[in-house]
Amino acid sequence: MAPRYGTRSRYRFSPALAECLRRPVSRLVLTGALLWSQPIPAIPAATPSLEYGVKAVFLLNFTKFVDWPPAAFPVADAPLTICILGDDPFGRAIDQVVEGESVNGHKIVVERLRADEQKSCQVAYIGNNGTIPAAFSAPGSTVLTVGEGDDFLHQGGIVAFVIDSRHVRFDIKLRAATNAGLKLSAKLLSVARSVEK
């Protein structure tokens, strides 16, 4: 499959990633190596799927294109917490992805919460069958809510993973982000599959 440069291919997988995704789980190592300068250690066989490996990387990368207001952190050098509410589809993969990572001086940590648990989070992943806690969707919550499927945005979420032509993409609801007091980078918007006002 020859790359066709100069044509619009927003809704298509990049050839490199597509190939990776078609390959067995161990290929994720390659994907990680492609995306990051420091190689991700081999993911154990217990990893749920290649799809969530990619999503784990995306979760981390979101933190680099989102501006949190200083009020979002209890102290200036507090860690940036990625909370996983309810079921955890990532397993060890996400821990390995965020290991040693930091954004703007905030160390990135992963917290797994029960669905009803209340905690200070900057990013909240709410998997399938989960609902967004009211505290996270409240105006000025400064929580980047990430979920699955088109419905998530209707619930008031900000970013929703979608599978498009076997590629992991995401949609963004801009008003929800603004409502939450977050500023999304134009670059992030440019790579989103669709941006809802």
Add this chain to the structure above:
Amino acid sequence: MPIRQKLVLIGMATTTVALILAGIGIIFADFLLFRGYLRNDLSALTRIIADNTTAALSFDDPAVASEALASLHARTHVVTACVFQVSGKLFAKYTRAGATAACPAPQLGERIRFDEGVLIVSRPILLNNRRLGTLVLVYDLGEIYERVQLYGATVITVFLLSTFVAFLLSSRLRSLIATPIIELARVTTRVSKSRNYGIRAQKFSGDELGVLVDAFNEMLSGIQSRDNELREALMTREAALEDTQKARQSLEATVASVAQLNAELRTSNDNLARSNEDLERFAFIASHDLQEPLRMITIYSQLLIRRFANVVEPQAAAYIENIESGTERMRALLADLLAYAEIGARVDAPAQPVDLNLVVRKVRENLSLAITESGAVITVAPLPVIRGLKSHFTPLFQNLIGNAIKYRGELPPKIDIGATRMDGDIQIHISDNGIGVAPEYHSRIFVAFKRLHTNKIPGTGIGLAICQRVVERYGGRIWVESDLGQGSNFVFTLPANLVATANGEQT
């Protein structure tokens, strides 16, 4: 080459060289500046592109990266641009329409290098200081060469135009300098050919050329005035020369006539001296030879009186006595005349010291009868010793002292003799208290045979003439200081070099 062409040449050469150098400088500077500018420009451009691809790399979206790269098509000199992943794998690529360039391998740091007509920029794509990949951009340097060509064409056009304009301008402007110089050269040639220093150069401007013209004119007027002065001086000199020649001619004539006069004078002088000598010799011989017949007359008249005193009548005896006294007077006259002539005669005898004191003593002895008779008192101060002949000085003093006694007044004579030194002379005086001499006769008394008292007092009339002759022979003068009845003071001088000893008495 005339100065007009030289000036045009200078102007053109200066313009040409300046333009060529300026053109080269501009092109070279622009080349360097543009390279620097291009470097900065591409650095900024790649930074923007790299930044725009961070999200695409983060979320694995090559389409977005390609879109970001596609914006480069506005920069026509970008040949190709590629985004590489960290692994070195090509992520996205842009190629200029019609170009088939491959992307060079990515470099680790930011690098810009020139390579065979292209500029290759390699820039890491960073996000939060983490490297996501590398952007490589190939920029063709045609732009630079286009610019150089454009500049070159501009410079050549400007060069040709300005050369043309410079030619026109310098053709016009050269007259500013050339015309005064040519005028000056023309005037110089005219002056040197015609030697007319009245010509003046025309002044065109107040600059250095004007100053030159002024100086030249000034020089000409200087030469002119000097020329005139020279001519006048020459004329004056010629006139003066003529005068001098005339004066010399007249002088020569005068000299010739004077020489002739001199010769005549010498001749007449010689004649005179000869006749004078002849005369003196004649007088000497006459007075000497006349004595013999005179003595005969005297002897025979005495014999007549002695032998025939009783025979002759008293009347005849008286006549004979008259004859005798007459012959006696004649004898005295002849003796004086002889003495006068002797003084003038040449004497071969050498000069000897003559003590004037002894001379005076001898004279007093000679005149002792007259002195006794008259009761004269003679006082003599010490007199010098003179080199000369005793036979000359004895008559001198004897005449003067004799006169002093002879021409005495009522009182017995008082005669004073003395010598004083006056300047270079010895002055000797013989003064008396006699009858004196009236001033009108002061010079006449020294002439022979000029007697004042013809009959009253006997005398030959030669005495003072002898005195004058002696004094003048020794180079002195004799005069008298006197008035009638006031006594006389006869003074004569002798040159001091005749003095042998100041005072003869003391030797």
